[in-house]
Amino acid sequence: MDKIDAMQAFAAVVQEGSFSKAAERLKLSPQLVSKYVSQLESHLQTRLLNRTTRRVSTTEAGLAYFERCQQVLIDIEEMENSLGALHQQASGTLRISAPMSFGMHHLSKALVDFQKQCPLVEVDLQLTDRKVDIVEDGIDIALRIGELKSSSLIAKKIAPIRLVICASPDYLKSNGTPNNPRDLTDHCFLRYSYTDSSTSFSQFNLKASEIKFKSHFVANNGDVLVNAAVQGGGITIQPTFITGKPISKGKLTTILEEYEPAPLGLYVVYAHRHHLASKVRCFIDFISDYFGSPPYWDQY
Structure with missing residues (x-):
């Protein structure tokens, strides 16, 4: 064989x-x-x-x-x-799609550094939490966060994405600190709109109906939810690439750490091609080790 x-x-x-x-x-x-x-x-x-x-x-x-x-x-x-392409210099426009919050926090410097290595490549970055159709939308590279699923696209994992459950110290002082998942009842939940309660808390082995949240604040952007948590709005589950700095400054406190969700992955995704354009290949090579292991945002 x-x-x-x-x-x-x-x-x-x-x-x-x-x-x-x-x-x-x-x-x-x-x-x-x-x-x-x-x-x-x-x-x-x-x-x-x-x-x-x-x-x-x-x-x-x-x-x-x-x-x-x-x-x-x-x-x-x-x-x-x-x-086969050592003699070719990367050039042209590289169209990249990435999640909104991740792009805002962590792609500006990365893309500047990439263009220093490949000065003939023009970058067209499109930030959206919508799952774009790479082929139909003319995207060369998509950065995606989640669990790897079967697809006709090529997905290369470049970093783990840790999720934490957190709230502000003032909120916990006023509302109490949950010691187990069932204590979440009657707390305010700041929810990312692309997930639901049953998905968010599936790792607790609890049905969504078993957690009676006092209120929901739903948004389609993680930064909004983290800022709301810092202002005392409630409990949220967000990745450490957003929450790392507020946690390190004492503005947020992690809770239920023994129930922390399983890490997701950050993937670089591209269409299946046997002959990658130099600009695409160079970006994949560049970004694969850029964020470190563990990524720098987890070293707070």
């Missing part, structure tokens, strides 16, 4: 959602793609895909392997592309 061929076949099936579409993309027969995946499962001694007559889906092990597998294939492709 050629392990690289098998990994490419498996990744294509996950990205395309079927053996036939994967085979079409790879210019192979569906039978050969199925054979590669079966050989990979035998080699790993675990089932990676659930197959039915109508659909193909990843198992838990398959999703975990897909993330690592895709990263390996990305590294191989980037290495080959860089060797």
Whole structure:
């Protein structure tokens, strides 16, 4: 078994959602793609895909392997592309989409530093929390925060995103400090509009109906919610790339730390291309290690 061929076949099936579409993309027969995946499962001694007559889906092990597998294939492709284009200087307009708050806090310096390395690249940054269609909207690179999901796009994880539960000291003094999730009842919740209560508190193993919040303040921007928390508006769950400075200055206090949500990921996402433009490849290489491990905003 050629392990690289098998990994490419498996990744294509996950990205395309079927053996036939994967085979079409790879210019192979569906039978050969199925054979590669079966050989990979035998080699790993675990089932990676659930197959039915109508659909193909990843198992838990398959999703975990897909993330690592895709990263390996990305590294191989980037290495080959860089060797084949050492003589090409990155140029042109690079269109980047990124989340609003993350872009405002952490992309200005990063993009200035990138242009110092690639002075012929013009940057067109578009900040939105809306999930853009990369191909349809003409985006070269999207920075996205969340959990990796199967898709036809390439997603490379570049940093962990830690979430904390926090409120201002004045709010906690007036309303009490929750010691367990059930103590959240009758507190004010500052909620990000792209999530709901059941999603936000699923890590507590509680149904949304079991937490009776006194009030909700909903906004589609994390900075607004963090500022509201600093002003004593209630409890919020927000990433440390926004809350880090207020926490370090004593304006916010973390609570329920033993119930802290699982970290999300910051991904650089781009359309599947065998021959990346130099400007795209250079930005991926630049941003991959830029924020550090752990990222600098978690070193408060």
